[in-house]
Amino acid sequence: MLLHKITLQDFGAYQGEQQLDLRTQPGRPIVLIGGLNGCGKTTLLDAIQLVLYGPKAECSGRGTRGYNDYLEQCINRKADRSSGAAITLEFTISVEAEERHYKVVRNWYFTGSKTLKEFLTVKVDGQFSRTVTESWPDHVETILPIDVASLFFFDGERVEQLADPERAAKVIESAVQSLMGVGTVERLRNDLKALQNRQQLSGQQQEFLDKIHSLQQELAQASQVVSDSAQKLAGFTSQLDVCKKDLRTAEQDFARAGGNAFEQRKELEAERARIDELAKATDKALVAVAEGPLPLLLLQKQLAGVKEQARLEREADDASRVVGALEERDEWLIQQLTESLPAAARTALKKKLTDDRRKRAAAADLDQALGLPHDALMQLSALDQALVSDSARACDLLQEAADIAERLESADQQLGAVPEEQLIKDLMVQRKAAMDKVAVAQAQVQRGEALLAEATSREARLAAELKRAQRGRTEVEWQSEVLKRVDKYSDKARRTLEKFGAELLTRHIKSVEVAVLQSFNKLMRKQGLIRDIRIDTDKFTLQLTDSEGEPVDPGRLSAGERQLLAVSLLWGLAKSAGNRLPSIIDTPLGRLDSRHRQHLVDRYFPQAGRQVLLLSTDEEIDENLLGRLKPYIAHTYTLVHDDKTFTTTVEPGYWWTAGAAHVA
Template identity: 50%
Template sequence: MLLHKITLENFGAYRGRHSLELTPKKNRPIVLIGGLNGCGKTTLLDAIQLSLYGRRANCSARGGRNYETFLRESINRQAEAGEGASVAIEFSIAVEDKEQFYTVVRGWGADGKDTLTVEIDGVSEPVIAGGWLEHVEEILPFDLSSLFFFDGEKIESLADPEQAGAVIRTAVRSLMGVHAVEQLRTDLAALQRRQEMTPKDQELMAVLEAREAEYEAAERAVDAEVQKRSKLKTALDRLQGELDQSESDFEREGGRLFERVKDLETDRGRVKSQVEASASALVNIAASSLPLLLLQDQLEVLSKQAEQESEASKATQVVEVLADRDKWLLGLLDSLPDSTRLSVSRKLAADRKKRAAVASWEHGFRLPHDAVAQLAVLHQTLVHDRKRARELLDESADLQDKLDTLDRQLSSVPDQTRVESIMAERRELHDEVAVARADHERSSAVVEDLKRRRDQLEAAVTRARKEAGDSTWDAEAAKRLFDYAERTRGTLTQFSSALVKRHIGLLEVAVLQSFNELMRKRGLVKNLHIDPESFALKLWDEEGEELNLGRLSAGERQLLAISLLAGLMKVAGNRLPSVIDTPLGRLDSQHRQHLVDRYFPKAGRQVLLLSTDEEIDEHLLARLKPSISHTYMLVHDDTELTTAVVPGYWWTSGAIHVA
């Protein structure tokens, strides 16, 4: 198994979508991922396990919460409302000397309900996704996942005698072929239990077998219909793509204009009528007083002349009256002193003289007495007509633009023969898409009905099994089968014991060799023994005395646990990846250097290290560099509350340095 890529979207500290390429380069197995505490290193480890094992995954942040609550609360707090989260992993495995590429995506929303999609070599596999828990057990059994995805600070617990025994037992059974032998023994035992049945038990077993056959048939029917639905969905997507292309061709050929040609012609007729009405209104206004705007200067002169002639006429009438009035007025002033009468007489004479001068103005135009009023009315009319003419001109220009646009659109309308074939194909595709969508919806309904039927049969099988119990029967043929199975089980027991002893012997040598290579204290452990029955781990020092594992320091226990894993992988010849969080926790500088020099480069063909700057520091980075394929940094933004993935590592070119 080889990890190629991991992608997180709105998961934990990772807001948005973040991906890490993990495919190692030749002879460079290590992918180094750096980040300070709280930046999301352990979240990456959780994401790998969650994508593979779902609710069974040993996620560090889950605690005692149920699965749905954990998923809801693991959505990034800064994600947009309504956005969900997902984790995806891409990996490859060797199947019959051929490499298969898997893409496993697990996503969920605010309701905490997860969905799983699986692609193999780029092809969606809904059936495998439905049975993923069983399928992934064939790739990497869940019980063994802790051997490959682990926290370096917690791995020391494997050095506990009881826990080490459980790990060794699981690893020997699963990685070294013992499980297959034991499973065969179990199957034979189950076969034996089915042999000693009474007639009543036989009847119960017949009912059970009938129910199981019905259930298996229902399961096959569900799988077949799911496959059929998947094919129908593929066909629907293909037809929808062809329809979209046809719609695009129809649009490009002017089909939309062709469909609107009647509306365009109606709009053109209406706009043309408006253009003609506007032109007629302009003609009418031009036929009135509007042309007099060309004589504005002359009209101003005429207005001034009319005002002068009006003033002159008024003055002529007043002068004659004023002469008699002034004579009468002076007669009334005889009693006044002569100087006073003389002053009044002069002022009256001056007034008459002034008015006489006005009355003498030339009346060359002989304009009527109401000419001033007529010219004022004409001025107002011209102001109104000029404003209206401008409005009509603007309106006419706008209407002409609309008319030109409609003419261009009508001229772009394709000939019917050009779009007839596309329209026919488009109609046909619309019909085919409708039929395909209906078929897909019917198949989906059938799948749901079959699933309900399958669930009912599963419940019936459970009831039949409960009634049948562990019944056996007593027929002669069954007795022979029972005896043969018993002898075979005995042989398998001996074979299993021999196989375990052989692997245990190899494992003892491999673990001891690895431990001594990693230890700073030379000769601390002289011998190592694993009990083939209990799988208990025991150590002896140079003086031949049994070494109490509790006397080892936390760092030494961590190295012992790592040595145990290294030995298991070496004996099993396993090519699974290792993902180690906090790889150098609790180790002193010399042990760290040994681990960097002697373990990580040889731990497998792919090793992911999730480290802080105080674990793999600048010195260890230099020693590890020849084996490093990729480096990444997890940089947390305290303002945005999100972690970003950037290339590089502390002390490498281009890395982002954070304090």
Template identity: 35%
Template structure:
């Protein structure tokens, strides 16, 4: 069997119509990896698989004791105007070498008369109304509802199967359904009822009153138990649910008026005080910075002007120093040219140029000196303009930026502190909330006490029924065994003994194979290879016993939480193998509370091989980092469940959750 596609329409958290392709792209990529945060719709997705396949017989996570129409009504997406929801699934199933294609459509709608469901089955593209009417029987042929928990399960809840009681119940139920022993048990019960009826048909007079009294007592106890169950259900539905709803409203009002801020009042006040002090410290730092060379940043233009003025005065000084030397040099040069009998025009032109040059320099040298900087001052000015002011500017910018952040933080803290409601505002709602919590606790205690009373009454009923059966049996013996009724009872008892012998023989024959499959699965998952050397299953009560290296019994309670969870998974895996049915496997929160080594074993040794098609519903803390990389070669499709808090809806998108290291 292979799931090809599932369609969710306004189901639970899933708004609108959303399609998810599930067909593995190849036999080497059997995994469909679906990531989502807690509360994002993973369990709802698993419930959708159960609901679309099994309808009223589905064991959904949040149904409890709700009637099927009421449960369907609560599954409709909570959005104004939504009155209809539905689930579709397309899958393939091969029978005797022939592949059949099925498409299931399960839709329901609420109206003034309640909730009505419409269920359709299409086989190989054609509608099959008869198949839809008898689907509860048809689905048992390729995916029995009684063993669905072996293939569709929540990884966080399977650890309970490792306990002595729950493992026995799981193994017993699995063996009963895998071997078809539920039919044998039902036949045994039917024969027992038939015997009781036959024995009560013709009571002798001396026993009539005793039998009638015993029957009346049994009937009275049954009525009492039924009345208690109805009263307990009424307490749950009318009082506890009402008070819980009122508590949710009170908590919502408390949240809206700022109750959460009020609960953190001291922390918020300390945060504000710290922000104020931090702001003051920043102001002190700025004042200290302003007491240094920082004010020079305001007169940088004047400093640059002073540098230019100093450069001009330096040129004037050099002009004064050169004036006398140039005059002597010019005379010598002209005299030299005349001695060499140079042309008069050249000598006159040179004389004119030299006279003009000297005149210009003499004029420059006569200008006033204002600054008259020393070389040391000139060097300091140059250093200040070429480096110190830039550094001061950068440091001042950083200090001012830091102060702005401190001011912003102080403003945010102050606004948060001013948003805290007064004690008068929240006190009455907090009191109402606490009173509702106390009332709910009392109702829950009452509900539990009623449950214990029901169990006591049921035990008494079973005791009286047993006594009545013995009384009827004695009455039947007294009447003699020679009539037809006696022979019927005699042969019925023999048949029941035969059925019991057959039952024990079948269990003893198959339980050894199941032991080996579970042991092989557990050893494959464990990181301590020699922790468990063998295991046994008692054919009578299905008790599971582990044996350690010394061949002594190893209690499941001595295992770590991770080892118990792996034992539970090995139980499911081994029983699934024993079923011999090639069914898809869907696992919600597969890694649970396992440590890193057990997680890696589960990723490498179980998840890729759990089935020919595996749907993994994981949080971002599980299949992530190295675990994701190890699993990636086996993954055919990836999806992520994105929950929008504003709309209260989840949308399914291709691709896995953003990369995150595994915890």
């Protein structure tokens, strides 16, 4: 894990946006950040832990405060509370030899209802990841477990406490378990045990087999019910056949005795009455037709003579009307002829017109013996049409009357064939009894069919369930063998892991012992003070031995020596874990004399890891020590505090470097 950049927005004493580039270079692993006491060095360390771990972060300024109270306290006093504060940390990690870039943003602010809201956003390789964001508390534990963070993010003034055997034991155990894989082995053993516990299915298997036995019994009973139901249905069907045969015999006897006609008597009487009404209506219609001009059909020859006379009288009347008008017309026409027309032509025309008048005058002299009116011909034509219509209507009514008479005769014959009730009463009783027996037998058959269908359905359902269960029994038996093998090999694997874990622990402990002792000897001014360092594999306690082989109580060491021992412990653990995590050291040289400070500067800081962030005062890393560290420094910053506004800004450079910020 390598830190790239941290951005603070109105966090603590840091007003506005303050950024620090934390990237290092090969051979230059150190980022030196200077600041006087109270300028915000520890706040910077807290910010890194807070952005990563949120409520779980062990921040120095939190104390016993609740998380929301602590977040509220961390908003810069000059900042707008509705905008709040934010921390952004960018870093890279290596996942399966591939570098992944993370950008974690944690911000919080007050809403209009004065409620504190906190948001976390995580981008991976520049893309927002909802999955990583939502599971960040668990995801960050895979990157840098919080139990291990104290090994790499620590306060130099408090690191001396790690020289205490109990505190050192907790740190050693945490490092060995988390960083060196020993805890993973133990978790594997526990997971295998949990797997074995989950695989205890013998009770379920027995329950499953009992269920199969119960299904077999239920299926046998269901099959017997099906057989019984089928037999009952066969008996009901046979009884129904007998009853139907008796009913057919009774119906035949009843029909031969005229029973059908007797049952239909009321319908026959009603039909006879309806036909009689039709006959009466037809007779009435015929009378109505006869009351009209229809009888004149008997005088068709006379009507034809009258019609001819009406025509002649009408023509004579028309001619008498025209003769006088024609004479005046002809006179006027002759007068209109010019002298140019030949005399013969005029004479011929006069003769033609005179002959025409004589012919018309002869027609007008016809004897009008009947004295018929002028429109008599039209009336006689209308009478002809009426006679044709009434004649057709009379023919239809006569045909209808004949059909009704036949139907009436047939109805009378049917009614005449109906027997008396006394003659057929016994047959009716017999037929009714036979019909009742058939109805009872049919109801029994229907009930029998329903019972058989229900029994058959239950039998099929139980058979299918048993078939599935029997397939499952094979699977259960196979699974039982598998579980036995799982249990057997899980025990074997757990024993192997137990041995492997013990060997791995012993190996890592020896590695840590060597690394811590080497680190301590590099840092100590007094060579030979501690000849050997041992770590108990059960309690993880430190055991120091002097040059004469006698045990050394850490409490007898000076404050500076205890601090160097604690630093050596952290350095040794980091080296044993591969130095893959950054180290952030706040107040790195407190309580140390000048020789020990030089040893830390020369021998520890440049080799503590690929990335080392030093948060120092001007008295810890002074101008002399700065010169010794300079070849290994990638970046320098100074935290400049304004005592009037109580705010801190980040300026490039360090005391005694070109371009460094002026510090009052």
